[in-house]
Amino acid sequence: MKIEVLEPHGMCAGVNAAIAKALKLKDVWCLHELVHNEIVIDELKDLGFKFVERIEDVPEGKTVVFSAHGVSPAVREIAKARNLKVVDTTCPFVAKVHEAAKAFAEKGLPVVILGDPKHVEVQGIAGELGVENRCRCREGGKVGVVSQTTMNADEVAKQVAELRKTYDVETMAEVCHATKERQDAVKKFCSACLSSSVSSPFGLLVLGSQTSSNSKRLKEVAEQGGAKAFMAGSMEELKEIDFSGVERLGVTSGASTPERFLMEAVKFLRNVPEHVAMIMDGNGRWATQRGKRRSEGHKAGAKTLGDVLNWCGERGIRYLTVYAFSTENWKRPKDEVEGLMALFARMLKAKEKDFMKNRVRFRMIGRRGDLSSSLLKTIEALEGKTAHFERQFIVAISYGGRAEIVDAMNAAIRKGEPITEETFRNYLYAPDVPDPDLVIRTSGELRTSNFLLWETAYSEYYFTDVLWPDFSEAELDKALAAYAQRHRRKGGV
Numbered sequence: 001m002k003i004e005v006l007e008p009h010g011m012c013a014g015v016n017a018a019i020a021k022a023l024k025l026k027d028v029w030c031l032h033e034l035v036h037n038e039i040v041i042d043e044l045k046d047l048g049f050k051f052v053e054r055i056e057d058v059p060e061g062k063t064v065v066f067s068a069h070g071v072s073p074a075v076r077e078i079a080k081a082r083n084l085k086v087v088d089t090t091c092p093f094v095a096k097v098h099e100a101a102k103a104f105a106e107k108g109l110p111v112v113i114l115g116d117p118k119h120v121e122v123q124g125i126a127g128e129l130g131v132e133n134r135c136r137c138r139e140g141g142k143v144g145v146v147s148q149t150t151m152n153a154d155e156v157a158k159q160v161a162e163l164r165k166t167y168d169v170e171t172m173a174e175v176c177h178a179t180k181e182r183q184d185a186v187k188k189f190c191s192a193c194l195s196s197s198v199s200s201p202f203g204l205l206v207l208g209s210q211t212s213s214n215s216k217r218l219k220e221v222a223e224q225g226g227a228k229a230f231m232a233g234s235m236e237e238l239k240e241i242d243f244s245g246v247e248r249l250g251v252t253s254g255a256s257t258p259e260r261f262l263m264e265a266v267k268f269l270r271n272v273p274e275h276v277a278m279i280m281d282g283n284g285r286w287a288t289q290r291g292k293r294r295s296e297g298h299k300a301g302a303k304t305l306g307d308v309l310n311w312c313g314e315r316g317i318r319y320l321t322v323y324a325f326s327t328e329n330w331k332r333p334k335d336e337v338e339g340l341m342a343l344f345a346r347m348l349k350a351k352e353k354d355f356m357k358n359r360v361r362f363r364m365i366g367r368r369g370d371l372s373s374s375l376l377k378t379i380e381a382l383e384g385k386t387a388h389f390e391r392q393f394i395v396a397i398s399y400g401g402r403a404e405i406v407d408a409m410n411a412a413i414r415k416g417e418p419i420t421e422e423t424f425r426n427y428l429y430a431p432d433v434p435d436p437d438l439v440i441r442t443s444g445e446l447r448t449s450n451f452l453l454w455e456t457a458y459s460e461y462y463f464t465d466v467l468w469p470d471f472s473e474a475e476l477d478k479a480l481a482a483y484a485q486r487h488r489r490k491g492g493v
Helices: 013-022 038-046 073-081 092-106 120-129 153-164 177-195 213-224 235-239 259-270 283-289 294-314 327-331 334-357 373-385 401-415 421-425 473-484
Strands: 002-005 028-031 050-052 063-066 085-088 111-114 142-147 168-172 202-207 228-232 248-253 275-279 319-326 360-365 391-399 438-441 460-463
Touching: 002 259, 002 294, 013 092, 038 050, 073 120, 092 111, 092 120, 092 142, 092 168, 111 120, 111 153, 142 153, 153 168, 153 177, 177 202, 177 213, 177 248, 202 213, 202 259, 213 228, 213 248, 228 235, 235 259, 248 259, 283 294, 294 319, 294 334, 294 473, 319 327, 319 334, 327 334, 327 391, 334 360, 334 373, 334 391, 360 373, 391 401, 401 421, 438 473, 460 473
Parallel strands: 002 248, 028 050, 028 063, 063 085, 111 142, 142 168, 202 228, 202 248, 275 319, 275 438, 319 391, 360 391, 438 460
Antiparallel strands: none
């Protein structure tokens, strides 16, 4: 079964922002689920968050979080009367719908709300008006129309068209951009499967909770597109699904689904590594073979790196660590080193939008004190902006495996605590990142070159003669296929 991860997928900016804001708080009560995803809610409960369905159930004077779905003015008044400290994580797009509904009402228009009347988002919008979500309107009269932001975009368009047959419609009925982008990606996948010259049974797996409206809409869109559609809210549910007969499976996730769940699911479906590390070798030789300057080889290598990051994301690889500049590389000619550092800075600035759009966390490992203040500022700014994303891109700059071990040991000595393998790990540059499952080295060299010496003790290695700028998607798949055939005993049998 061929697995294809659809882009975009997963948590939208509004959900990410809501969770990031909530995680900064302590002794918190949440009105309704912060987001409709059991994985996230269970983790928040473990952190001490308390969830209630009525604002009256929050003890007076406590901190209450309004979910991304928004609340009515009546709820805000009760919160004020109970002296609650309000943290509002309402999605900006939902807030925009609230404002549109109020504007229609202030113009004297009857307001029609498209959506599920039991959904908290619809109830919050209706609360702005003091009316039922579907009001009685005079035939031929003018009405304002808004919609729940997580509906099927085609269904919204269909319902608005139907209303226009009877009423003079002024509308702000549309789904949020993130929801529509994910639905469009599903449509594109289905269309590609149907138009393929090699026709084969295809399916679409939606990773998301049954309580998530936008996740259920993705399943509906897939079914309308001719796919055999599946839905799973946990690994337990996924393992129960029978995919027999499906030869091509698209995988997507709802706008409130954590990226780590998608990565774990794809790893299960594909048997792909969670963490891939790469020694990117051969830029200079690639340039020399073509009669070019070494700097041209580095530029070509930077483009390849951008492609590899995308390919790894499509395959569900959660962590990608690349060896960009070693502690020994400082011995290179000054103009080459300066050119590389300038290239790093340009690449990071150029890729910032892609990191944000694709929800990729950027991190650097290495000796930061060796870098210029301007480059370090660029790196740390990007790390800060992407810190709440789950998929990770880790770049080793001024890095050496021996240097990392020495730095970790010195940090442990300063702390004065006994050292074990477990406690030593806490002093590594990225202690929270799991060890690489697979290390890929290009250009035909058969050595580790002082890269992640501690972390790769049990990693699988794949060596290829391909020079880094020529590393292709097909070569990545060969490495992943080789990994999938290996039995990782780690000292066992």
